[in-house]
Each structure stands twice: as C-alpha cells, then as structure tokens.
Amino acid sequence: MSFSQGWDAGFKSLLIYVGVVFFWLIFLEKLFADQGTSVLAMNIAGIALGLGFFLYRRRACKNERAAAEAEIAALLAEER
C-alpha cells in the first residue's frame, strides 16, 4: 500500500466513522434506554467499520500490486 493509497483509505475511514455517528444519533440512539451504552456501541460500530474499510482497502491494494507484479513477471518470462 503506497503512501497516497494509505492517505486516501485513512481519510475515507474517518468519513465512515463520522457517517456512523450521524446515522446512529439520528436513527438508532432512541432505541437505547441508556445513553452511555448507546455511545459505547456507536463508537465500537464506527471504529469497527472505519478500521474494517481501511484493512479491506489495504488488502485490495496488496492484491492489485501482486497481480501487476505477476503480470510483469509473466511478460519478462515470455520475452526470455
């Protein structure tokens, strides 16, 4: 994962976290009797989704790089 890919994934992860906070406060918080539990659950959900997205992007970038390297290796082998 390059620096720019990491930056992009990190920023989008942060946006996902903020999105979860909005969604939770508007739609889900009223379902909880205790506000403390709701905030805790919200943070866990936000962090899990944000981190999950970052790890997913990291794996996708690695796969893309591996595929590109394999393609180059195959081309070089063909030339030989």
Add this chain to the structure above:
Amino acid sequence: MQRKTSVFVETLRYGTIFLVLGFFVFPIFWMVLTSFKPEGAIMVSPPRFLFTPTLENYAHALHDKNFLFYIKNTLIISVVSTAIVVVFGSLAAYSFARYNVGDGHILFFILSTKMMPAIAVILPYFLIFRDVGKTAIGKSLHLGLDQHGALIVTYVMFNLPFAIWLLVSFFQDIPRSLEHSARLDGLSRIQVLRKVTFPLAAPGIAVTAVFTLIFCWNEFLFAYILTRKMASTVTVGVESFFTLQGILWGPVAAAATISVAPMLIFVLIMQRYMVRGLTFGAVRG
C-alpha cells in the same frame, strides 16, 4: 531478517501515514467533534475528547437559523457560475490553444486580472451593482445588491481567467492530427469541436469545473459585501453565528460541517476524473 525489515518498514510507513493524516485532518476532525459536543463541553480546558454526543447544534443551525436557505443560495450561485465559466472558458481556451489569438498577449492580459487582490475591487463592484440593480436590465437579471446575479457575475469574472489558463494546457495536449483527420472525414469545424476535441478534453473540463465550484462555494469576501440576507451564501451564514452575545461555537461547527459535506461528497465522486485530468494536462512527450 528480511521479515523483520519488512515489518519495520510497514510499521514506519503506516505510522507516517497516520501522523501526516492526523496533522492535516485534525482541524476538520475537531470541527466535526465540536459540532457533536453539548454547549458545556466545547470551551473547557483541557479539551474533552470523551463526551455524550448530541445533535442539538445541528438542530439550532438547521431550524433556528434556517441554514438550508444558505445552502440553496450557494448551490444556485455556484452551479450557475461554474456552468458559465466552463462553457466560456472552454471556448476561449480552445481558441487560444489552436489559433494563438493575440500572440499570447491577450492570454497574459486575462491572467493579469487575477493579479489584484479581491479587496482592491470590492468597492467599485459594490457601487456598480448598487447602481445597475436600479436599472430595468439589472432588475430583470437580478444584478442588484443582495441578489444572486451580482454574485454570479463576480464569480464568473474572477474564475474565468483561472479556468482559461487551466484549460489551455489541456487543449494543447490534444494532437492536431486527430482534428485534421476528422475534418478529412467530412466533419465541420464545430462538429470536430463537439465530437472530437471536447470529449478528449473531458477530464480537464471536469477538473476545471470542480476547482471553480470549490472556489465559488468557499468564497467569503464578495458574498459578505455584496449580500445582506436574500442571497447570502454558506460562508456568510456561518459568520452569522458570531453574535453580539458571543460566538456560538457549537452551531458554528455544525454549520461548517454541513457546508463542507456537499463539496466533500462531490469531490469524492469526481476524484477519479480529477486524478486522470490532473495527470493528463501535466505530462508531455
């Protein structure tokens, strides 16, 4: 040994990413965080990261101050300005790139209008729009003070030079031979422009549109001076939370977050075109 180095390099890389990301994104993060804070938790020292989030600041901004009205005004002004800039900018840039109109002198003259600071012309603009707004044409085109037309004209004037300069390099990168081939195939000059040149310059035009829209959306000085209430934009709307009783930091942060959101979504959608467009105009073989 190889594995240990790899883990060290990976850790260093991700550490640097998070450090730099944190440094640049922290103001935005703090703005969003403040927008969720209850009034009592905003100006405390030391600052609080753990608090019970609330949407009361958003409710204040959206309902009490009717912030959507400012969003609507900004949307109208920005989109119309951007459309005008892109249409006229593309045509002007094409003529400069292909026919070298004015031997570069006119192109430089266009840029010279960007050399003066906006504050230098704000008073003449104010006087012009005040008087033009009283005429019949001014009234029909909404060109008076506190009307959308005045801001649209101003933004077009200030963004057109930038758009032309940006687009000229994109048009110069399109090979003339493609246009010659299309002409030989029987297309008229206008058809060549419509069917060959503009589609090839689409990434550049998209980049120009995005930048122009962002400039219009975030502009404050002209919006503040030329509007009072009916045509005020989001930047002026955020400023309206600076009251005589004090600065309402919670609603300010909520309003700022709301005003950032449309541009953020738009830029994320256009991201792919922007990257392609930026590299398209930069590299020459």
